[in-house]
Amino acid sequence: MADAATLRSRNADFWTGAAAGWIRHADRQDEIGRPLGAPAMDQLAPRPAERILDVGCGCGGTTAELAAAVGGTGAAVGVDIAEAMVTAARQRFPTDRYPGIQFHLADIETLDVVPGAPFDAAFSRMTLMLLADPVAGCTTIRRSLRPGGRLAATVFRDGSVNPWLFAAMLGAAPYLGPLPHLPVDEEPGPFSFADPARLTRVLTVAGLTAVTITPCDVTMNAPDDADVVAEWLIEVGPAGAAYRAAPLAGQASARAGAARLLDRFREPGVGYRLPAGLWLVTAIAAAAEAPSATAGPPAIRHRHPRQDEN
Template identity: 65%
Template sequence: MTGTAAARARGLEFWTQAAPGWIRHADHQDEFGRPLGAAAMTWLRPAPGERVLDVGCGVGGTTAELAARVAPGGEAVGIDLAQPMVDAARTRFATVANLRFEVCDIEMVDAVPGAPFDAVFSRMALMLPADPVAGCAGILRCLRPGGRLAATVFRDSAANPWLAAALLGAAAHVGPLPALPVGDDPGPFAFADAARPLRILATAGFEQISVQARDVTLPAPEDPAAVAESLIEVGPAGAAYRAASADERARARRGAARLLERFREPGTGYRFPAGIWLITATRPISSAAGDI
């Protein structure tokens, strides 16, 4: 197995194991994560009648928002690597007529069923493919000529200190964790250097590429145990946390809550600062996608 293939297999395993946490906290994550995708949603301006692809849809909240924006006459399609995520998304939004979900690896597919799309949206997923050029080339193939891409990704760890706090607070109290990404490895900070997504998108064939810094605040209720648990469960410690004993889970929640305390405003709730990149680009009108 090549290095890229092995990384792809690790990614699929990780997100399949992470799925129970995302499914359990789906409603909370829809609200908590909305500021992370708002800039991309605003730039993209999905309009009634358009067909939009959501790459890395998770349990479907962003795809449902896109579906509402393109109604009437439009369609939103969400894709994700993890079958449990897609199954949960289908169940959550079974009554939405202009919405569907597919299990799909954007790195490997020639085109998502239903392509080409008018636009592609992605919240906190573009930095996760094992081969990001292949992933972005897959997105390009799914767009009509002139179609637009809007995505958000995390900047560096210093701009998102609560992510490490939740992990470090829980790690000492649960079992072994998966190897954490370093440098350019697929992971939350793989696009910390803005030059990297610029280079990747250009290599994939996009034009009018822009990477802009945005600072947002993620709100959460003033419930230390619940907030700590939700952040642990959707992160790298999630699988180990779910496999731990009740006493170990309680200690992990307390450990994470202690490190997250500096983000709590008494009487108001938690306010987590997040530094992100807004990445936008278009497929050239004359693009012959698929030659990457």
């Protein structure tokens, strides 16, 4: 596996190229993609006047949801590595309409603490799995929380319970130019935390305690529009930059190719039902400095999957 500096540079380049697709589909991602973060949002249960950190805020939808929950006497602070998405978040959710909301351009892995710390809680929807150095990123989260502050996050489990991810990419790829490097082993990517034991080790070494990892199954409900759904999933996935660089005929072929492989998730006249298998992660910030890497991880507390179709 490449070293952390190489992976971090690769991440920065990827998100610079991917940002345009996420911005274009920001409203759709907020609506259809909400179930990907809903288990963590429900578990976190943000309360009025709390200060909450949103790690990997993207175009700001989850930060705005947190801001609405904590109200004008609280604060919701989003941080993301993609400059264009942070700019979009500030435009979509201005402070005059969302009191207490802030967005910062930063790499969570290289910060000492996030501006606005200490926070009562931290939330993350599908971001921890994308960190080049997840121990560094989670250590920053822990340092940014008050002692006893809580973390709730979601990440994907493995590819077998998230088949639509492969369908969108494989269907589009033959009609596009070169795709970015696809992750292998524990490199940052959607399935880097498929093994819950690794996730537990990362959180424990970062100084987080009371770690729980719960399998959670959700469904994203998309409209019955093959062209729209295919383009959305292509543009927010690894093929997004190649898709936008392709000629119009190539884009049309890529959408058609993705739609063919996504058809098994379609209910005619109803829409697409995209199943997603997640880990719901919770932890508490310890008061002491992070333990050494030789410390043994706590036992993983597995629970039965639940169905969440918010």
